[in-house]
Amino acid sequence: MTQDELLLKPGAGWAEQLFLAPKCNLDILLEAVSVFHSNFMRAHSSATFGSNIIIPTIIIERAEAEELGAIEKEGAALTDDERAKRLDTAIGKALSEYYSYLANNTGSKPDPHLYSEHIRRAYFYMEFIAKIRPQTRAAINDNFCSQLTGVWTAFEVLCDDLWKSVLDSLPNIISEREKRSILHPFGKVGGLKPIRKAYETTFTPLGEPIMTTLNDPSLDILASLRHIIVHNSAKFDQQYLDSVKQFGARAPTGAVGAPLLLDSKTVDGLLRPVGNLCKRLIWGVEEWLYVQGHFPFPRRGRAPR
Structure with a gap:
C-alpha cells in the first residue's frame, strides 16, 4: 500500500507552499503576515x-x-x-x-x-x-476537522489584521461611518460576508484582484464546513447542503444529520487552494497600496513572488 492509497494519513502537504512566510515589503503589513504564518503553521503542526x-x-x-x-x-x-x-x-x-x-x-x-x-x-x-478501532477513526477525523477550523481561523485573522493595519496607517481611507458599519460589535472583521464588505469598501478603486481572491468558492466551502464543525458537531444540516450545492463535488456532502467524514485527499483539496489564496490576498493588498500611491515602490521594483 502506497502513501497515496492511505486516506487517513495525517500529513499536511496542503501547507507546503507556506513553509516559508509570504514575502512582503511593506512594514505596516509585516506583523499581520507573521501572525498569519504562525497560525497557519500551527494547523500544520497539529496535522x-x-x-x-x-x-x-x-x-x-x-x-x-x-x-x-x-x-x-x-x-x-x-x-x-x-x-x-x-x-x-x-x-x-x-x-x-x-x-x-x-x-x-x-x-x-x-x-x-x-x-x-x-x-x-x-x-x-x-x-x-x-x-x-472506531475511536481511532473518530480521533483522526477530529484531527482533520481541526485542520479545517485552524486554517479558517488563520485566514479570518489575516483578513482582520491586514484590514486594520491599512486603516491604522491610512485612517482617512474610509469614513468613520463606513468603518462602524463594517466592524463586528467586538471590534473585529469576522465571517466571509463582512470580510468581503470591508475589503470591497476599503480597496477601491482598482481592487478587483483583491476581490477576485476573496470571492473564490474555496473560501465559501471552508467557511460553511467550519460552521457545521463548530456549531453542529461536524454533522451535515440543510443550511450547509443548500449553501454548497452550487459548488458540486468540490464540497463534501451527506444526508442531514450524518457526520462529516474526512480523509487526507479531501482535506488537501479543501485547504491547498486556501493557502494560495492567503498569499494572493497579502500580495494584492500590498500591490494596491503601491499602485494607489500610498507608499513608494521598493527601489528594486515590485516584491518578487
Missing part, C-alpha cells in the same frame, strides 16, 4: 502530530533490534549496564540522523528512501488501527 510520534517510535524499535542483533552476533558477554549503554547509543544515533535529515543539514544524511518508508509505515499503522 502531523501523530506521525511525528509514530515515526521516532519506529526508528527506536528498528535501531534497538539491529543493535541487539549485532550484540548477539558478537557473542560478547555484556553487563546489563553495558548492554543498555550500547542500545542507548544506537538509538541516539538513529534519532540524531533522522532529525538531521528533517532539518536538511548539508552534512551526511541517511537514505531518504528509508525515511520515506518510515513515513509510509506510520501512515499504514494509523490506517490499520482506524479500521479496527
